[in-house]
Amino acid sequence: MSSGVPNGMSLNQLPLRQRARIVSVDWDGLAQHEARRLRELGFDEGVAIELLHHGPMGRDPIACRVGRMTVALRRAHAAAIMVEPDTRQ
Amino acid sequence: MNPMPLVALVGNPNAGKSALFNALTGARQKVGNYPGVTVERKSGRIALPDGRPVELVDLPGTYSLDPSSPDEAVTRDVVLGTQTGERLPSALIVVVDATNLDNHLRFTLQLIALGMPVVVALNMIDMAERDGLRIDVERLSRELGVPVVPTVAVRRKGIDTLVAELSARIGAVMVLRAGHAPETDFTVLQRQARAIAAAATIEEHGARRFTHAIDRVALHPIVGPVLLAGLMFVMFQAVFAWSEAPIGWIESLILAFQNFVTASLPEGFVRGLIVEGVIGGVGAVVVFLPQILFLFLFILLLEASGYMVRAAFLMDRLMARVGLSGRAFIPLLSSFACAVPGIMATRTIDDPRDRLTTILIAPLMTCSARLPVYAVIIGAFIPAREVGPGIGLQGLVLFGLYVGGIFGAMAAALLLRRTVTKGASHGFMMEMPQYQLPLWRDVVLGLWQRALIFLKRAGTIILATTVVLWLLLTFPKPPENATAPAIDYSIAGQVANGLTPVVRPIGFNRDIALALIPAMAAREVAVSALGTVYAIQGDVEAEGQRSLIQRLQGRWSLPTALAFLVWFVFAPQCISTIAVVRRETNGWKWPGFMVGYLFVLAYVAAGLTFWLATALGL
DSSP: OGGGSTTOEEGGGSOTTOEEEEEEEOGGGSOHHHHHHHHHTTOOTTOEEEEEEEEEETTEEEEEEETTEEEEEOHHHHTTEEEEEOOOO | OOOOOEEEEEEOTTSSHHHHHHHHHTTOEEEEEOTTSOOEEEEEEEEOTTSOEEEEEEOOOOSSSSOSSHHHHHHHHHHHTOSTTOOOOSEEEEEEEGGGHHHHHHHHHHHHTTOSOEEEEEEOHHHHHHTTEEEOHHHHHHHHTSOEEEOBGGGTBTHHHHHHHHHHHTTOOOOOOTTOOOOOOHHHHHHHHHHHHHHHEEEEOOOOHHHHHHHHHHTOTTHHHHHHHHHHHHHHHHHHHHTHHHHHHHHHHHHHHHHHHHHHSOSSHHHHIIIIIIIIHHHHHHTTHHHHHHHHHHHHHHHHHTHHHHHHHHHHHHHHHTTOOGGGHHHHHHTTTOHHHHHHHGGGOOOHHHHHHHHHHGGGSOOTTHHHHHHHHHHHHSOOOEEETTEEHHHHHHHHHHHHHHHHHHHHHHHHHHTTTOSOOOOOEEEEOOOOOOOHHHHHHHHHHHHHHHHHHIIIIIHHHHHHHHHHHHOSOOOTTOOSOGGGGSHHHHHHHHHHHHHGGGTOOHHHHHHHTGGGTBTTHHHHHHHHHHHHHSOHHHHTTOOHHHHHHHHOOHHHHHHHHHHHHHOOOBHHHHHHHHHHHTSSHHHHHHHHHHHHHHHHHHHHHHHHHHHTTO
């Protein structure tokens, strides 16, 4: 599905402080509890997202703004989140 | 008789629930436990405007009614009325963060759907305004179908209105929405929540500039870790330096008290028991209250300011190397104050194997009960000189002991994760709350609760063990023509004599063996035990007024002292910790395992220290 999206990339590839929108999340590729926690933290198709920081070692984990919340997660999970950079800014 | 109505405070984590609870109840709080589970039950009383009393209970923060931890399960069970030992609440106060409506309204919708009276506290409304967010409260109330009261819990704004709205709802007859199944699809609820948030938001610009500005420094790949290490270092230096004066005051108070009792009682068994056993033993522990409070002060400040989660973020990768996640950092850091709340804090770790590993290594974090032991030994054997500007050698050694515990814990985690707690890790997903200036009122309240717990321990378990030890050390009395010291004839002396061959290889003498026995109950008892041992052993005329530190200096070699310190870094000497591990893991298997591996570790590490120090000619 992500291949059909123009400029589609995973959250991992998003440059720092580049505003974007979540186009799809590979919910089935995540363990059930991981998927639930991500949903609880506000990850969903269509939500605004921005990569804010990465960790001091191996640039892992990452911190991103999701909606109005800042969430930390590991790159392994960020790979399941496909985003589309916001070109309107 | 009808019990007073119960009102539950519910909300997402980081909604400012605890601050609101404190604002509503003041210092009139009761901290207990739910039966059968180890989840803390915090409750307090509030008076409604018409005079009716209501019991308010603060439920663990959770994202939904679909629990992923024991804490969250309690929240669900209480609001559904299925929690044992808790009555069904008459109403709910749902706390939402005004700056994060999208997310918090989802849980609110779930709670409203339960059909019980609900008042929404739109908390942190000031922060929302600072973020350039304007919310139409009436519209929000209309969309949700329940009253919404804007509050600023930390400044006690909106509290009266909230209580008034609550009053109007309690006792009102509610029609249960029979046959109406609450919406459970997560995505649907989430989208409803976002739509309501969007409808109620009048204006929105800018976002969390303040928090982002701090995070640019605090989470910077190079500056961040340096800052974290610096903070930790300052924390441990300060614990030692700042508490010096108050410790002096407490010491002179205890001495004055002892002198007073000595002067007012005739010489004999009772006077000895009170002066040496009770006042001496308990006093030796109470003296460390300032250090313990300073340590808790730092931890409470780090927690309340929102920095703790940043520390978890910075540490995640490192923790991942030993098979844990950054989430384990928070319980482990709390364990520096006390392993018991630290182990209870592991309930926020949803991965069972991660959680078990964290529980098993938590006792290796140097808890505050070890401080009295460290302080006495460091004070006696490490010279108080500066090794650099503002860096004392004593503080440095203390820092080294903490680091030793941390490395021990990491090595243990690595090993455990590859053997007994083998399996894939759940990873790390965490909300990072906004930074907040901690409220002095809340911090002082937290410190007060900790101080009470500590003094209660000093007044019960520590008092009892020191008195029992004093009796065991005193009886039976030596025969008339005894040549050996009186202590050799006592029960404790004989037990210690039996234990001495076991601990002699690692440099411990008979007195240490004697102190280790009661220290099983609580580590800090080791200090009062040594105090009691040397008070009984010593020639009262010559040594009566000498402090424990001076007495130790003449009796122990430096390698012995160092080995003793290292023993306490690793040894599982605390009944409360063992008990809480049993409760948290539902059985004796894991606490048994923990005690076993920690004793082996302590023995080997203390031995290595002793042999190495002896070889170096210290």
